[in-house]
Amino acid sequence: MSKNKLFISFLASLLTITFSLNSSAQSGVEQQEESFSEPPQELTGRVGDVPVYSHIYGAEFMTEQERCDYLLTLDGMKTKEERDAFRAKHQEKIDMLRKEKGG
Template sequence: MTKQEISIAFVAAFIMVLFFVSPLAHAAGASEEEQQEESFSEPVQELTGRAGDISVYSHIYGADFMTEQERCNYLLKLDGMKTKEERAAFRARHHKEIDKRRKEKGG
């Protein structure tokens, strides 16, 4: 290889590194709020039912007081929310509704 070929290969490698590292650096530099955003990537069908002896819905407050459709809708609504504040308000309303149902059933 000549010096010119080596220089061209080096420049090409440098440009490739810039293109591949730049998006990674941007993701690493994301704000703390962006990093703390929740994500529900599993399809709702995979969130239904049981996994061994543990209900897949065990992370939903009062899931045993909800129908299957209500649990699916809960997850879909939560997944569609953009901010932590929205989700916190939604969960607070949900807790109140579940507490009301619990009292009605004597639980």
């Protein structure tokens, strides 16, 4: 095989890989954007008999919008320390609400 044919074959393979990686990355971004465009009820609703938000401390004291905002805020945090601090502050807020409502 001549050098030109080898180079063209290599270039074609490289372009094919580049375009396939680019299209799969775009589909992942589009999929994420779709999930955040859902209404809060869809993000924090029920899957079968288990509420999606059952892992949120004090979720029963929060509205659908508050649960959605909580999940989106937590998801946007970069470090474990940020998430731990956010959860601790949230837990204090919920504990105060429980005391006020007598629960």
